[in-house]
Amino acid sequence: xxxxxxxxxxxxxxxxxxxxxxxxxxxxxxxxxxxxxxxxxxxxxxxxxxxxxxxxxxxxxxxxxxxxxxxxxxxxxxxxxxxxxxxxxxxxxxxxxxxxxxxxxxxxxxxxxxxxxxxxxxxxxxxxxxxxxxxxxxxxxxxxxxxxxxxxxxxxxxxxxxxxxxxxxxxxxxxxxxxxxxxxxxxxxxxxxxxxxxxxxxxxxxxxxxxxxxxxxxxxxxxxxxxxxxxxxxxxxxxxxxxxxxxxxxxxxxxxxxxxxxxxxxxxxxxxxxxxxxxxxxxxxxxxxxxxxxxxxxxxxxxxxxxxxxxxxxxxxxxxxxxxxxxxxxxxxxxxxxxx
DNA sequence: GTTGGCCGCCCCTTTACCTCA
DNA sequence: TCTGAGGTAAAGGGGCGGCCA
Numbered sequence: 466x467x468x469x470x471x472x473x474x475x476x477x478x479x480x481x482x483x484x485x486x487x488x489x490x491x492x493x494x495x496x497x498x499x500x501x502x503x504x505x506x507x508x509x510x511x512x513x514x515x516x517x518x519x520x521x522x523x524x525x526x527x528x529x530x531x532x533x534x535x536x537x538x539x540x541x542x543x544x545x546x547x548x549x550x551x552x553x554x555x556x557x558x559x560x561x562x563x564x565x566x567x568x569x570x571x572x573x574x575x576x577x578x579x580x581x582x583x584x585x586x587x588x589x590x591x592x593x594x595x596x597x598x599x600x601x602x603x604x605x606x607x608x609x610x611x612x613x614x615x616x617x618x619x620x621x622x623x624x625x626x627x628x629x630x631x632x633x634x635x636x637x638x639x640x641x642x643x644x645x646x647x648x649x650x651x652x653x654x655x656x657x658x659x660x661x662x663x664x665x666x667x668x669x670x671x672x673x674x675x676x677x678x679x680x681x682x683x684x685x686x687x688x689x690x691x692x693x694x695x696x697x698x699x700x701x702x703x704x705x706x707x708x709x710x711x712x713x714x715x716x717x718x719x720x721x722x723x724x725x726x727x728x729x730x731x732x733x734x735x736x737x738x739x740x741x742x743x744x745x746x747x748x749x750x751x752x753x754x755x756x757x758x759x760x761x762x763x764x765x766x767x768x769x770x771x772x773x774x775x776x777x778x779x780x781x782x783x784x785x786x787x788x789x790x791x792x793x794x795x796x797x798x799x800x801x802x803x804x805x
Numbered sequence: 806g807t808t809g810g811c812c813g814c815c816c817c818t819t820t821a822c823c824t825c826a
Numbered sequence: 827t828c829t830g831a832g833g834t835a836a837a838g839g840g841g842c843g844g845c846c847a
Contacts, residue, residue: 669823669835687815709836712815717834719816 670710674700678707682714 670678681688681696688696688711697704 690813706835708814712817713834713836716816 670702674702678710678714682711686715686718687711 677700678696681692685692688708693704693707696702696707700707
């Protein structure tokens with residue numbers, strides 16, 4: 466992910482500004498950093514590619530579904546078209562096609578059940594019974610998660626859903642079903658978040674959920690209660706989870722920003738050190754010149770003057786001035802720059 | 806107008822866990 | 827298979843502002 470540091474105006478990346486107008490950048494740096502992070506177009510492009518790829522995968526999955534179930538689905542599912550999920554009636558009979566609900570390595574996950582991906586069989590059953598063909602993989606996934614929760618909560622105790630395949634994910638009453646994803650199911654938490662044991666389990670958000678949250682984050686970095694609730698509903702998460710995600714996201718942004726700031730300061734420091742070294746050298750040369758020729762105060766053609774625009778000492782001027790004044794200027798400038 | 810309690814939110818830090826090399 | 831580093835969700839604590847009596 467590329468980051469563009471900006472100072473108040475996200476359209477003005479600081480790094481670029483520094484290279485073009487280092488002094489202005491230094492000025493704008495001011496006393497503190499504006500932590501605005503410009504991630505707009507870059508993220509959007511990346512996100513768009515990701516979504517396109519996701520959609521292609523989805524279409525492929527959809528074809529598989531159609532082949533397996535002879536049902537007609539929306540050929541052009543819209544990603545992120547998340548409506549309020551319908552309440553599924555309970556008890557819900559889990560799909561048992563080949564007994565592979567939890568035994569198939571879904572969606573390319575090679576390490577067991579991946580709740581990030583909805584098994585086609587599950588999609589078929591749920592779409593048939595519950596919803597009007599919203600074939601978005603996100604919705605499918607969310608339904609699947611919900612069903613897993615409901616299934617575990619209301620199902621017969623200790624029922625194992627692990628099949629004969631490579632998965633060893635099991636359901637049991639009040640227990641988590643997926644250690645890797647930590648989409649833990651408990652009586653107190655119907656969103657598969659925190660377990661009811663003493664040890665809390667980590668929820669691993671699905672890619673779709675993360676992507677959707679990222680999209681929301683691009684629109685606004687903070688949430689009002691309404692937005693939080695809406696997001697929680699759409700993603701089938703608890704509002705607290707959405708809130709925490711945004712907090713963590715802001716923290717990550719800030720961390721990145723700090724890294725960028727640090728890098729920028731490092732470059733500033735190097736530049737100033739180099740300039741300071743150069744000016745000191747020039748000063749020594751001028752002093753030596755003054756010592757060797759004390760009665761001739763006329764400076765050679767390559768003397769030092771003050772740049773009127775940036776107040777910097779320039780060496781390519783032909784103006785004449787006293788060495789003493791120039792030296793004072795140099796010292797003053799150096800002090801100013803060092804103080805900055 | 807001021808004050809104290811309550812509530813909600815945010816930030817920072819820590820903890821626990823997952824993933825990967 | 828084990829291990830350590832990095833990433834990250836979640837929780838705890840403190841601060842702050844808004845609201846209300």
